[in-house]
Amino acid sequence: MSKKDTYWIAFGDIHQSLNLPNLIPDIDKAAGVIVTGDLTNHSPQGAVEKVWDSIYHLNPNILAQAGNMDRSNVTDFLKSKGANLHLEVRELADGIKIMGVGCSIPTPFGTPSEITEEEMAEMLAETYSRAGKYDKLILAVHDSPYNTSLDMLSNGMHVGSKSVRTFIETHQPDIVISGHIHESRGEDSIGKSRIFNPGMASGGGYVQINLSNQTLDATLKQI
Template sequence: MPENNMTWIAFGDIHQSNGLPARIPEIKNADAIIVTGDLTNHSPEGAVEKVWDSIYTFNPRILAQAGNMDRSNVTEFLKEKNANLHCEVRELAPGIKIMGVGCSIPTPFGTPSEVTEEEMASLLEETHSLAGDYEKLILAVHDSPHGTSLDKISNGMHVGSRSVRSFIEKYQPEIVVSGHIHESSGEDVLGKSRIFNPGMAAEGGYVLITLENGNLDAVLKQAGSS
């Protein structure tokens, strides 16, 4: 395990509200910025570029993936920037890898990037198969795991992905950063996996992930006012 201390900042559900990066005090010194999905609202022309620039201004080291509200042009843009995380694995530090799966299971709203639970399970397994050996795994997934405190809508119903939950229970990544369910920001655990949903970017939530002397940790934080 590396002895050097490192930090990563994760957030999502930007929805073209680009003010959060300027409000995060640790952003300029972070080793990477991780965006879990929903950069845009149906990806109108020029939207993903503006979101990208709002982050790049403060830190050019970006890994991001499309959420259910993003169209395929978002993934294409991120691939051109060598920043795509959806269905990819990156090594953040020796022994520490991050894998990403964006999109979501079906919603009542017919958003652009939805998959069935079966497809979600396949995407997760196929992406994990690319990881090879690792000591610690971080999972960036747009949809929150079903039956946790992170996937409840306002009426109390759990609407997260059962496939995401099953994957976490099976592979037990150390840190999971999810999103999608705006009203359920917070932290939960499944086995040894610590799971975070920072909520909508416009509301200031983000996750600070740290590596200190080989110990991987994370904390849910709230950005100050701009």
Template sequence: MSERTRNWIAFGDIHQSTGLPALIPGIEQADAIIVTGDLTNHSPEGAVEKVWNSIYACNPNILAQAGNMDRRNVTEFLKGRGANLNCEVRELAPGVKLMGVGYSIPTPFGTPSEVSEEEMAVLLEETYGKVGEYERLILAVHDSPYDTALDMISNGMHVGSRAVRAFIEKRQPDIVVSGHIHESRGEDSIGRSRLFNPGMAAGGGYVFISLENGELTATLKQV
């Protein structure tokens, strides 16, 4: 593990709202910005570029992935900038790996990037297969795990992904940052995995992740 303190800032569910990045304290000094999905609303022309520019103006080190509301052009845009995280693995620091899986399981709204629970399970395991050796693992996943404080809608129903939950139970990543369920901003745990959903970016929520003296920590914050 490197002795240098490293910090990362994670948020998602931007939905073309561009105000949050400039409000986050210390965003310019973060080692990377992690975006968990839903940069746009059905990806109209120019939308992903505006979201990208709002983050890039604060910090050019961006890793991002498509959520269920993003179309294919969002992934192609991110790939073109070397920033795509969906189904990819990055080493954030010696011994610290980040894996990302975007999209969501089916919703009642027929959004552009939905996959079945079975497909989600395959994506998670295939991406994990790229991780290799690590000491600490961070999972950035757009859909929140089922039956947690992070996947409850206003009527009390849990609507998150069972595949995401099963993956966390099996692989026990140190930190999980999810989203998708806007009204379930909060934190929870599954085994030793700490789970965070910062809610919609327009609501001012983000997760501050830090590596200091080999200790990986995360805190849910609000601007």
């Protein structure tokens, strides 16, 4: 890559597994690291700090958000580090912005940070309203969009968020990095939006987001 070219590394569903960052090639040379949610499993004391440290010692520029398995202390910690992405918009390069929405719609497991579809829709709309003008948009969302190859359980049932899908259909972000459904690692599209679910971090999946002269591309990778 030229000096004008940069890339970000994105993954999620860490669940307190600390190995993936050390295995990603050239993570230390990336402009930064994006974590889409589920840093912990119900956020026991000290867990988010260990996950943070596992990334920070390789690349200190981190943007992250809580998933459904994270409690509010995870968001509080990320805010204290200036790294929270949930309900926020950041500019990664000139004209290229990223917006983040964590949590998930209800699951059968009663996890700590579940919200209704209506709340998800409100969060997406409110965050997007702060995006302003942009040339390219990345959406980092913990819950995968409904009725794609990225929200299927092993029995073939689609369990993703309809609100996330509607948002993508309406606003057509260029790149979407999702997660939550561990067994549905892969890539799909809704209109012009390319959507990625790298799966659980312990499975070795991640996304490399390439930025070059106001162009944007992404590639699903596997350790």
